[in-house]
Amino acid sequence: MRPDVHRWLRRRTYTATAWTAVDLAEARRSQGTTVSVVLPALDEEPTVGAIVRAIREALVHDTPLVDEVVVVDSGSSDRTAAVAAAAGATVVDTASVLPAHGRVPGKGEALWKGLHATGGDLVVFVDADLVGFDPQFVVGLLGPLLTDPAIGYVKALYDRPLTTAEGIVPSGGGRVTELLARPLLNAWWPQLAGFVQPLSGEYAGRRELLEQVPFVSGYGVEFGLLVDLAGRAGVDALAQVDLGTRRHSHQSDAALGRMAGQILQTALARRPAPGPPDPELLQFLRTADGVEAVSWDVSVTERPPMGSVRAGGRSRS
Ligand SMILES: O=c1ccn([C@@H]2O[C@H](COP(=O)(O)OP(=O)(O)O[C@H]3O[C@H](CO)[C@@H](O)[C@H](O)[C@H]3O)[C@@H](O)[C@H]2O)c(=O)[nH]1
């Protein structure tokens, strides 16, 4: 493993249980820091209400860690907006925020408009399709930001079970992550190979930093933010926090193919200066102490066209 990635992993990987909501509420009160939570939502009627309610009960009413919970409705055709509002969220529609900029489809658009529609110094993004959501997710994401001024952006890491018709595969989820995003990141941005879940939809950042980078409109938004924020603030300003396990609703293989296409477009638009890709691939295993990185050499050797070999052989004979 590259020494810089090894150092970063040890220095910038945290566990959500390191903080309590009460401690962080006191930290942010003494700093005068405000916190917004943004949930992008497209047709998430079955799950959005429970997530909003859990955050509001634990982190607005019981302990004052969060100032506002905003659901950004990304053009839902179900009752997402009504359910979110009934649970206590402020609901905005992507079409009504910055109307002069129009509305383009996709998750990243909802996040970008959510950034505009909120006012917190710290902004926490949480997907609205999570199942069994725990408000400690928000506490964990805020922990590094409220306790270390050098950190500007924090991404979630977690185990990702895959729920299938046959049952639950404990670490079968994150298929786009494993098959596309991680290999791409390792090849072209190996300094970011320590991110266990580069596509995680739960992350938090300082507004002053988030407002300096573009937001890709679709599913490339996480990949783009990671690369762009590292470029803007440096890898040491980025951190990850272990939230345990995360379950969500899965998309079809065909939909994941389209997601992968958007991530590929995002990566190609940011491709670093030409040069050989890094041949190391870091993958991660869950251990009793957290996660362990496993390094693989994925370099390939190009054999010449057989015709040229035969021609060379003939000329030698
Ligand atoms: O046009 C859209 C599409 C999705 N969403 C919301 O965005 C969140 C995540 O979308 P989802 O379709 O559930 O994505 P996943 O299949 O979970 O994809 C993973 O990988 C994506 C690519 O990086 C990330 O954007 C996701 O957060 C991450 O969970 C959910 O709340 C959606 O309702 C929108 O608001 N608008």
Ligand SMILES: O=C(O)[C@H](O)COP(=O)(O)O
């Ligand atoms: O992050 C990913 O790789 C995609 O969201 C797919 O996740 P899933 O395999 O858990 O559905």
